[in-house]
Amino acid sequence: MAKDSETSRNVILVGFMGAGKSTVGRLLARRLGLCFVETDDMITAREGRSIPEIFGAHGEPYFRALEAATLDALADKQGHVIATGGGFPCRPGVMERLKALGTVVWLGGDLDTLYQRATRLGGRPMLADRSREEIAALYEARRAHYSQAHVSVDVSYLGVDAAVTRVLRYLRERERIKPAASSAMGGGAP
Ligand code: S3P
Numbered sequence: 001m002a003k004d005s006e007t008s009r010n011v012i013l014v015g016f017m018g019a020g021k022s023t024v025g026r027l028l029a030r031r032l033g034l035c036f037v038e039t040d041d042m043i044t045a046r047e048g049r050s051i052p053e054i055f056g057a058h059g060e061p062y063f064r065a066l067e068a069a070t071l072d073a074l075a076d077k078q079g080h081v082i083a084t085g086g087g088f089p090c091r092p093g094v095m096e097r098l099k100a101l102g103t104v105v106w107l108g109g110d111l112d113t114l115y116q117r118a119t120r121l122g123g124r125p126m127l128a129d130r131s132r133e134e135i136a137a138l139y140e141a142r143r144a145h146y147s148q149a150h151v152s153v154d155v156s157y158l159g160v161d162a163a164v165t166r167v168l169r170y171l172r173e174r175e176r177i178k179p180a181a182s183s184a185m186g187g188g189a190p
């Protein structure tokens with residue numbers, strides 16, 4: 001069962017490949033004193049093979065089914081920074097479920113920068129055999145999901161430290177405005 005985002009205290013990072021969810025997430029977890037976990041790592045641990053191997057052996061639909069099972073497994077997490085794979089939140093209902101688990105942060109940016117980072121690092125089957133136009137269309141389609149996050153940070157021109165600092169600032173601001181926002185909406189104080 002989904003837990004209340006106030007008590008579960010997770011921070012969930014979403015965004016396109018190359019946004020830096022893993023590096024930002026790891027440092028963010030350290031700064032917040034939380035545990036760090038990646039949905040891709042949960043999947044590779046469960047399958048005993050790498051993401052490219054999973055795509056190669058079974059194709060994308062199988063990988064997406066593993067992501068769906070991983071979403072169920074996230075319900076147990078409390079006090080974690082969770083970095084999700086780029087396609088993880090991009091199915092109906094997933095963003096809602098992630099938002100019930102904690103604060104969802106979209107690490108966004110301009111596609112050129114994200115694409116360059118992602119291709120430099122490699123190991124991304126979703127980028128293989130796709131034209132630049134197809135990747136732009138994929139990004140456009142996914143933005144509709146990412147943009148449902150509680151907060152968004154443009155990381156195009158930010159290094160890892162600056163991105164983490166920005167996320168921390170947004171998280172603190174969000175904590176500060178929450179009581180006022182809930183009373184303005186008629187919600188009672190706890
Ligand atoms: C994917 C992104 C990857 C990984 C898999 C599929 C996607 O994660 O989950 O290759 O569909 O965008 P990163 O966003 O960490 O590269």
